[in-house]
Amino acid sequence: MAGAELAPAPPRERRDRARIAGVDEAGRGPLAGPVVAAAVILDPRRRIRGLADSKLLTAKERERLALLIRARALAFGIGWADRDEIDCLNILEATLLAMRRALLALPVCPTHVQVDGNRCPWLADLPLPCTLEAIVQGDALVAAISAASILAKVHRDAMMRALDACYPGFALARHKGYGTPAHLEALARRPPSPLHRRSFSPLRRSGDT
Secondary structure, X not given: OOEEEEOOOOOHHHOOOOOEEEEEEEOOOOOEOOEEEEEEEOOOOOOOOOOOOHHHOOHHHHHHHHHHHHHHOOEEEEEXXXXXXXXXXXXXXXXXXXXXXXXXXXXXXXXXXXXXXOOOOOOXXXXXXXXXXXXXXXXXXXXXXXXXXXXXXXXXXXXXXXXXXXXXXXXXXXXXXXXXXXXXXHHHHOOOOOOEOOOOOOOOOOOOO
């Protein structure tokens, strides 16, 4: 499941402006599934009203805005790290890896990158000659990071709905892998699936490592 989604390259006349990419993730806390990151370079000439931290929006609002972001952004990229990478690296390092993949999936190179939180992915070894900035609560303060949070959340939710058909019995489409009471009850009744993060409690406590 590790990988990235590349957006189509924008027209040439839209490439020669300042390119500030906002980066955010979705799926750090769940017990199952990948962690997904998105990078978005907004087009100042094509404004998108209603951008906000994805956690403050309804699912319907996120879906509507995600379509607008994909249609109006100068560029976007999506990357993710799978369960094996999360368990091997730890969730923080896997999140930073997903962010690297999202930035590499951009069809144009950003001149500056703004990342939600207090840590930035390591980019010195990549062909991305850009500056980096970490912004705490950036998903509520910076439009491009808000857009990235929405794309990451919508993309991950779609992945979990699709994976629910492959791994039935856990209601992944409903809770998206988070540790809800229904999810914990399902884990008490059956072995974890290949999507479940063995390094996470309660899976670690139960000896499924």
